[in-house]
Amino acid sequence: MGGLLLRDQSFWLVCAAFYLVDNARLHAGRELVLAETISLKWMLLQPLPRYRLGGRAITLLPPWLPFLAAVRLDWLKDDPFSPLALARTKRLLLFYRGCLGPFRVLASFYFILLFVVGPIATYYAGLGYALIIAFPLHIAGLTVLIASLTIGRRAWRIRWLQLFGLVFECAVCPGYFVNICRKMSLGYVRVPGDAIGVAVDQNQGRTVHSIMMHEIDMLLDDLAEHDELRCSDHQPIATYRARLPETDVHA
Numbered sequence: 001m002g003g004l005l006l007r008d009q010s011f012w013l014v015c016a017a018f019y020l021v022d023n024a025r026l027h028a029g030r031e032l033v034l035a036e037t038i039s040l041k042w043m044l045l046q047p048l049p050r051y052r053l054g055g056r057a058i059t060l061l062p063p064w065l066p067f068l069a070a071v072r073l074d075w076l077k078d079d080p081f082s083p084l085a086l087a088r089t090k091r092l093l094l095f096y097r098g099c100l101g102p103f104r105v106l107a108s109f110y111f112i113l114l115f116v117v118g119p120i121a122t123y124y125a126g127l128g129y130a131l132i133i134a135f136p137l138h139i140a141g142l143t144v145l146i147a148s149l150t151i152g153r154r155a156w157r158i159r160w161l162q163l164f165g166l167v168f169e170c171a172v173c174p175g176y177f178v179n180i181c182r183k184m185s186l187g188y189v190r191v192p193g194d195a196i197g198v199a200v201d202q203n204q205g206r207t208v209h210s211i212m213m214h215e216i217d218m219l220l221d222d223l224a225e226h227d228e229l230r231c232s233d234h235q236p237i238a239t240y241r242a243r244l245p246e247t248d249v250h251a
Contacts, residue, residue: 008127015114018175023061025070025186026053029228032075032195032219033059033186036068042093044199045070049218052226066111066178067104069097069185073195075219076236080194081243086201089193096189099155100181102148106141107181113137114174142171145180156188196240213244 025033029052034042047057061070071093079085113134121130149156149163158166170177196216220237223229 008122009119011127011131012114012119012122015118015173015175015178018173019066019114019178020063022176022179023063025059025061026056027059027072029057029223029226030074030076031057031072033061033070033072034195034199035062035070038065038068040097041202042071042198043202044195046215047219047222050222050225055226057222061179061182067107067181069100069189070182071096071185071189071191073191073193073198075195076230076233077194077197078232078236080197080236080239081200082197085193086197089191089198092191093189096185096191099152100185102144103181103184106145106148107178109137109141110174110178110180114178138171138174141177142167145170145177156184157190158188194236200243213241216240216244 027033027047032047033045035045037043045059045061047059051058062068073089077085118130118134121133146167149158149166153160153163166183170180176183220229
């Protein structure tokens with residue numbers, strides 16, 4: 001009986017595995033990932049220290065609340081705390097937040113469908129019945145995705161080929177669909193600010209703790225180990241060191 005139940009739930013387990021794998025994000029060493037919090041602030045995510053895959057850093061996104069966005073920003077910019085750059089970055093992040101509405105709904109919908117409704121329906125009525133429920137909902141979700149991408153294509157600056165590729169990926173692998181909000185924000189949000197400058201500007205205790213100088217030193221050691229530090233980086237590093245001690249970590 002237990003083996004039968006496990007086999008029935010295997011479809012949902014595979015979806016969960018694809019979703020978790022999709023939360024491991026590769027990016028350049030001179031980029032950092034900021035994750036949105038439930039209070040709509042931006043928290044710096046530390047990449048895996050001293051570990052690269054194909055020369056690219058790996059950052060693990062939080063698996064819960066997939067309707068919260070994540071963005072990639074450069075760091076070690078010439079003037080990381082420039083008020084003008086920070087203000088422009090805030091405006092752009094607010095703009096993209098407005099564009100993310102339908103993708104947040106889809107992410108929440110698929111998280112509940114694949115990891116709550118599907119397994120429960122399978123447990124009580126079997127996998128066949130659960131799939132009969134899930135399939136028309138999946139078609140409806142794809143329809144909403146296509147409409148949202150088509151309407152917002154210019155705002156996201158997404159090409160038709162990219163649009164079709166994203167829809168196909170979500171159609172054949174529902175586990176990836178759960179991450180649609182972060183797929184859009186990580187893949188198509190373009191903002192000019194410095195990642196550490198933006199995180200410090202949020203004035204959040206947890207965020208400030210995450211970018212204390214010893215952790216920044218770990219990131220710098222990682223860059224040095226992979227020969228990615230430049231002579232021009234001395235100025236932004238000095239700016240970080242000068243600014244961070246002035247930040248109230250208990251804010």
